[in-house]
Ligand code: TYD
């Protein structure tokens with residue numbers, strides 16, 4: 211019997227019975243493609259025909275020890291993993307082409323190999339000679355990593371079963387090809403089949419698998435999204451072209467906290483760890499100037515000070531511009547509305563630009579007050595007090611809500627030589643250590659304190 215055609219979304223992997231212009235699972239446009247017939251395996255038979263075995267059940271409570279971990283010694287990488295590489299785990303590292311995934315993973319592979327793991331690096335994108343050249347450039351030529359240039363999944367699985375390594379890096383999952391799946395490498399079915407085989411091998415053999423996945427907005431290539439639910443850990447490697455900073459961010463981790471970040475700098479000799487990112491992100495700051503504010507943020511478990519810059523100028527357009535880099539545009543609109551409604555400070559007829567320095571992306575609501583401060587400072591053309599950090603969430607009523615980990619933020623500010631902090635009232639904050647703390651209950655109070663009557 212011919213199987214009915216099936217379609218899947220290249221953005222989220224949802225399956226559909228028929229083609230449509232928009233995926234109703236994730237809302238993406240033009241992302242639905244026809245699956246080229248998956249070879250009907252034994253799974254194609256009806257389940258009703260044969261009875262299965264009863265599954266052994268166990269208790270929730272057991273004295274099993276946590277899974278063993280191996281640290282690479284690259285602290286920024288280990289922390290994002292939750293303290294090192296877990297045996298038998300599957301990890302996806304996604305990112306834009308050219309952002310530095312291969313470089314990062316070759317460096318990490320070398321570290322893990324030195325730490326005693328039998329490590330294999332399989333590239334479907336580059337010849338072994340090319341990888342060796344890169345290794346030499348990175349000063350890793352003596353690392354006991356085994357290389358292979360291959361794309362045939364069957365060959366790779368056979369090799370892994372024979373070699374029994376502790377860690378394998380597959381660069382990239384989009385170049386891998388399974389001969390039982392009748393579609394081109396990079397298609398949804400191929401990516402899904404490859405990731406499934408490799409993660410299944412990891413679970414049954416104690417091998418840890420790192421899959422590299424390119425994120426592409428358009429085109430036939432399946433995004434790493436289809437793999438996300440199959441793996442234990444999803445890391446994204448991000449950065450702006452033209453900035454040397456790279457951020458490794460965990461968005462899912464079965465073995466550690468999500469939202470943890472590791473900061474790296476791309477140099478001529480590969481990726482260098484940045485143990486004190488605040489100093490780096492504030493490095494370009496000069497004298498206090500209107501529109502510039504230092505936000506005391508938290509990324510994962512770590513405090514991070516960053517500079518926010520705003521520019522407010524009369525608009526020549528009938529629709530004034532609202533432009534944001536590194537923060538959420540909707541959230542900016544909300545702050546502007548609260549300033550207008552609660553503090554009677556209008557931004558109508560004014561263009562507003564907001565930028566997070568250094569190419570960092572901030573998602574924390576605690577940046578609200580720092581954004582409001584930058585906007586007001588730019589609008590009034592008044593620089594904020596020097597050496598001051600600001601943080602706090604703003605509610606629609608204009609009230610300031612305490613931010614989590616207040617003490618951590620203040621500690622980081624103190625460490626970097628800041629002498630004052632402005633924060634919401636009510637947070638568990640202790641001043642001292644040369645840091646003057648001003649706690650405010652609402653936005654109106656803030657405007658009054660910092661900009662006079664407002
Ligand atoms: P790569 O790791 O190949 O990116 P990806 O695997 O994510 O596609 O890195 C590509 C870029 O990194 C390339 O443009 C050159 C730059 N680079 C350096 O700046 N320094 C280095 O030491 C290396 C190896 C690469």
Ligand code: MG
Pocket residue numbers: 311312313335381
């Ligand atoms: Mg690469």
